[in-house]
Amino acid sequence: TTEPPIPDPALVVLVGASGSGKSTWAQARYRAQEIVSSDDLRGVVGSGRHDLDATDDAFDLLDRIVAARAGRGLTVVVDTLGLDGARRRSYLAQARAAGLPAVAVLVDTSADVCRARNTARDRPVPAPALAGQLRKAGQVGAELDGEGWDLVVTVRSDDGVRSAAAPVVS
Numbered sequence: 001t002t003e004p005p006i007p008d009p010a011l012v013v014l015v016g017a018s019g020s021g022k023s024t025w026a027q028a029r030y031r032a033q034e035i036v037s038s039d040d041l042r043g044v045v046g047s048g049r050h051d052l053d054a055t056d057d058a059f060d061l062l063d064r065i066v067a068a069r070a071g072r073g074l075t076v077v078v079d080t081l082g083l084d085g086a087r088r089r090s091y092l093a094q095a096r097a098a099g100l101p102a103v104a105v106l107v108d109t110s111a112d113v114c115r116a117r118n119t120a121r122d123r124p125v126p127a128p129a130l131a132g133q134l135r136k137a138g139q140v141g142a143e144l145d146g147e148g149w150d151l152v153v154t155v156r157s158d159d160g161v162r163s164a165a166a167p168v169v170s
């Protein structure tokens with residue numbers, strides 16, 4: 001299956017539970033400088049990628065990087081969970097302000113696969129936290145449809161790709 005073309009430049013927001021394959025998807029398609037990752041920035045301003053105490057500082061930096069790149073009309077891929085509606089609306093607004101297409105990429109991987117990958121990782125997300133993410137991830141597709149994205153692409157990293165394109169709204 002082929003994925004639908006994603007405009008470039010664009011502001012791309014990844015959406016999916018931990019272990020769904022967001023970072024893997026982005027790294028296969030975009031240059032490292034085009035991807036801004038909240039985990040990486042926790043490692044920059046905190047003691048490591050998993051230093052949750054550094055979350056606020058990491059997201060402050062992330063927002064500034066998104067604004068700077070979008071302000072120059074450059075592609076930026078927001079590699080966070082993407083499950084918080086208020087954060088998504090803020091990225092969507094930044095895309096609009098910059099005149100960039102706003103694209104949401106929902107990495108819709110089954111809960112079983114996310115849990116299995118999580119268990120196999122060095123620093124697994126605690127099971128209750130992952131359960132909360134998976135619950136939100138199960139509802140987020142319907143939310144995205146009403147948010148005004150120029151394009152919503154749904155990819156599944158466990159069995160290829162499904163996709164749905166919304167009409168471009170300008």
Ligand code: CTP
Pocket residue numbers: 016017018019020021022023024025039080081117121157158
């Ligand atoms: N993975 C895989 N096959 C894929 C995608 C991912 O085996 N098609 C594996 C990766 O190698 C990694 C794990 O699944 O070990 C999680 O993938 P990652 O892309 O890091 O998931 P994220 O959604 O980015 O997880 P997080 O939110 O925790 O960053």
Ligand code: MG
Pocket residue numbers: 022023024039079
């Ligand atoms: Mg990731």
